[in-house]
Amino acid sequence: xxxxxxxxxxxxxxxxxxxxxxxxxxxxxxxxxxxxxxxxxxxxxxxxxxxxxxxxxxxxxxxxxxxxxxxxxxxxxxxxxxxxxxxxxxxxxxxxxxxxxxxxxxxxxxxxxxxxxxxxxxxxxxxxxxxxxxxxxxxxxxxxxxxxxxxxxxxxxxxxxxxxxxxxxxxxxxxxxxxxxxxxxxxxxxxxxxxxxxxxxxxxxxxxxxxxxxxxxxxxxxxxxxxxxxxxxxxxxxxxxxxxxxxxxxxxxxxxxxxxxxxxxxxxxxxxxxxxxxxxxxxxxxxxxxxxxxxxxxxxxxxxxxxxxxxxxxxxxxxxxxxxxxxxxxxxxxxxxxxxxxxxxxxxxxxxxxxxxxxxxxxxxxxxxxxxxxxxxxxxxxxxxxxxxxxxxxxxxxxxxxxxxxxxxxxx
Numbered sequence: 353x354x355x356x357x358x359x360x361x362x363x364x365x366x367x368x369x370x371x372x373x374x375x376x377x378x379x380x381x382x383x384x385x386x387x388x389x390x391x392x393x394x395x396x397x398x399x400x401x402x403x404x405x406x407x408x409x410x411x412x413x414x415x416x417x418x419x420x421x422x423x424x425x426x427x428x429x430x431x432x433x434x435x436x437x438x439x440x441x442x443x444x445x446x447x448x449x450x451x452x453x454x455x456x457x458x459x460x461x462x463x464x465x466x467x468x469x470x471x472x473x474x475x476x477x478x479x480x481x482x483x484x485x486x487x488x489x490x491x492x493x494x495x496x497x498x499x500x501x502x503x504x505x506x507x508x509x510x511x512x513x514x515x516x517x518x519x520x521x522x523x524x525x526x527x528x529x530x531x532x533x534x535x536x537x538x539x540x541x542x543x544x545x546x547x548x549x550x551x552x553x554x555x556x557x558x559x560x561x562x563x564x565x566x567x568x569x570x571x572x573x574x575x576x577x578x579x580x581x582x583x584x585x586x587x588x589x590x591x592x593x594x595x596x597x598x599x600x601x602x603x604x605x606x607x608x609x610x611x612x613x614x615x616x617x618x619x620x621x622x623x624x625x626x627x628x629x630x631x632x633x634x635x636x637x638x639x640x641x642x643x644x645x646x647x648x649x650x651x652x653x654x655x656x657x658x659x660x661x662x663x664x665x666x667x668x669x670x671x672x673x674x675x676x677x678x679x680x681x682x683x684x685x686x687x688x689x690x691x692x693x694x695x696x697x698x699x700x701x702x703x704x705x706x707x708x709x710x711x712x713x714x715x716x717x718x719x720x721x722x723x724x725x726x727x728x729x730x731x732x733x734x735x736x737x738x739x740x741x742x743x744x745x746x747x748x749x750x751x752x753x754x755x756x757x758x759x760x761x762x763x764x
Contacts, residue, residue: 365636368669368704372684374631375645375670376677379652382533382601389521392513394574395531396679401507404525406497411459412437415492418450418472418480419463422489428479435460450480459493466492500524510680512574535575535601535678537671539563540593542583542607543658561730562606562663569667572763573675575602598651602674604667605644607658636744637704639727640666661727665706665739668764686758688741691717697749700742708736709757719757736760 366374384398413419413435420429429450435441440458441451450467451460459466471484500506506524507517513529521529539562546560560582567577580597583589594603633643639662644655654674656666673684691711709721721740722732741756742749749755 364634365702366633368635368637369685371633371635371643371645372670372673375654375674376684378645378647379602379674379677381680382535382678384530385533386528386530389518389527389529392521392529392531393515393518395513395529395534396574396681397507397509397511397513397529398532398680399530400505400509401521401524401526401529403500403502403504403506405523406501407499407523408456408494408496410496412494413453413455413457413459413466413492414494415466415468416454417452417466417468417492418482419445419453419460419466420450420487421445421447421462422465422487422491424448425487428475428481431478431480433460464489464493468492510682512681532679535675536578536599537570537575537675538578538580538597538600538603539566539570540580540583540590540597540603540605541658542585542590542605544585546582546607548582562658562660565660565664566604566606566667566671569664569671569764570675572761573672574679575675594648594653598649600651601678603648603651603653604671605653605655606663636702637665637669637706639706639725640669641703643670659727660730661708661733664733668739668758668760669706672761686761688756688758689717690754691719691757693740693749693751693753693755694718694720695751697721697740697742697755699748700744700746702744704744705740705742705746707740707742708732709738709740710736711738711757711759717757719755 387395418429419435424447426448430448431452432445432449433441433443434452434454435457436454437456441460444461445451445463451463453459453466465487467482467484467487471482473481473483475481506520506526507513513521513531541560541563545556546558549559549561549564563579563582567579570577578597578600580593583593597603631645633645634641635643639659640657642657643666644653646653654670656663656670668686672686676682676684697707707721707725709719712718712720719738719740722736724732738757738759741758
């Protein structure tokens with residue numbers, strides 16, 4: 353299949369790839385802080401995590417049974433004690449002697465093999481008979497440091513700490529971890545028509561769903577959201593809110609980024625009244641086209657469309673990349689997969705198309721695009737679980753063709 357490209361030459365539209373590069377190149381990786389392991393889930397480690405312990409710390413039994421020395425075989429073995437996890441047998445065993453041992457227990461000195469419980473028979477209180485005469489060296493033993501040793505790298509730096517990493521880190525003797533500070537991201541919603549969710553609405557108002565949606569996405573991407581007051585469609589309101597929140601690591605705005613009469617955000621910033629640097633782009637993508645990026649007194653601002661689906665898709669592409677850069681992560685664009693489309697897809701125009709779809713995995717990845725793709729339809733966005741990506745000017749695809757798609761992150 354032809355390789356999916358993210359850049360294209362068009363004097364009027366900026367490619368998705370070029371916009372991502374411009375954003376991440378103008379952001380800095382944040383400083384680090386030390387936190388307890390119990391608070392480390394989802395954080396990005398800023399330093400390598402090196403083991404301080406061996407795991408297991410000593411040779412241990414992997415089964416319930418009897419620990420013996422494999423060099424000399426006996427008919428019956430004298431039971432001289434037991435070893436359990438946390439309560440080892442502290443003396444040595446001699447020829448013809450055995451210690452009853454349990455899973456996870458330290459191997460006694462002088463023992464090099466474990467005979468499992470099922471292959472033994474008690475002859476008396478103090479003697480046991482081994483039905484299986486194949487007593488092999490190192491059988492049913494987990495050697496010291498089998499999992500990892502002192503000095504081994506448990507996790508390289510710049511990785512997101514997952515739930516399954518927690519146990520390994522704990523077992524390695526690490527409790528304080530050096531992680532990237534979570535970027536604080538201020539969310540500004542603009543528009544005379546929107547009101548805070550939960551308030552009584554009149555017939556001319558709609559609930560502000562974008563700021564709550566973006567706050568959830570920011571948490572998933574690894575940031576800390578700060579929902580700002582809703583701005584009216586006037587320059588004074590916008591300026592006041594922004595200048596009161598320049599302590600954020602990043603400001604993100606929804607609405608007002610286009611070129612309409614009431615798109616005051618782009619009008620206001622285009623005059624460079626408060627920006628120390630500024631770019632306004634038309635991005636070659638659908639949904640989402642107008643994008644603002646600049647810095648206000650060194651605080652970066654990313655302005656995305658107010659249309660809820662456009663805001664969601666642009667956040668997946670651009671906001672996610674911005675947060676990953678500040679956390680010191682790589683791979684700014686989501687992973688791309690191949691699947692089989694279950695229906696026809698029309699020829700594309702000059703914009704990269706992100707088509708809301710559903711993914712079902714059988715013997716192959718089957719991807720089904722929704723018929724309706726209007727960018728105001730949040731219900732379809734909610735029901736989708738992936739986006740088919742169509743490059744600019746891509747020819748028609750018919751059912752059964754291979755297509756590219758990206759999955760939504762967990763809980764996205």
